[in-house]
Amino acid sequence: MGDDVHPKERGQRSEAAIVFELVRRGLTVLEPFGDNERYDLAVEAAGEFYRIQVKTGRLENGCVRFETRSSGTLTRKIEKEGYDGEIDVFAVYSPELEDGFVVPIAAAPTTTMGLRVEEPEKPSPNTNWATDYRIDDWVESIRDERE
Template identity: 40%
Template sequence: MNTKDVGDTSEALVLAELTRRGYSVAVPFGDNDRYGLLVDADASLYRVQVKTGWREGDCIRFKTGSQTTADGEATVEEYTDTEIDAFAVRCRDSGGLFWVPLEAAGRKSTYLRVEDAAIDHPRVSYAEEYAFENALPPR
């Protein structure tokens, strides 16, 4: 699969799981919005960017920027809180789904630690904390 196919698959799986859990999900028309899904959680709407993560050592990693190419030049743009509220991440290796609020994500990449390690640092994020069953907003 090419990268667009991989992204479309992640978006479809995230959308299906959110719907299965009772959320109303809307997909914006076209490819011009910075978010890929709108998630209705009762009184709140969340602008969500879907990303595909992968296993890297004892972490699940996903990129938090958006790469575009214009005139042969690739640029990576960061998401801001005026554009999205959260990332929904599908790990292509495990199939796990994660909900990571924008403020919990790194600037270029985010690493969610899968295995317990003897690291006591405020920037260490554990995958279990962000798994859908633990992190989705209430509905």
């Protein structure tokens, strides 16, 4: 996906990719009517609903980076707002990797997050490995919660 893609289109592509991945795994995916909800999608599994905010991740220095807050313009001033209490997970799609990840809101910092896909130059105990946030693992966990 090139830099010349409009941000709205980039977001739509990421949403479509995430919907495909969730439906492919047998989940029921719901979309809120209109554009006023803080979440983009909801899924139902084992009688429970999960609110999902889709983000486009950008591959930078071996990490898939994404914003964990929204940006909006309010009277010529950019407002950044978190999602605490309004979503359950972030679903992050990386166009460069053609892969997606699911990060619970409780595991995400309040501004940005990186999911490491390559070994860092300097090891750190605070590394968030992308493999810890695989879509398959999240889908399995929400199916197992009620069984």
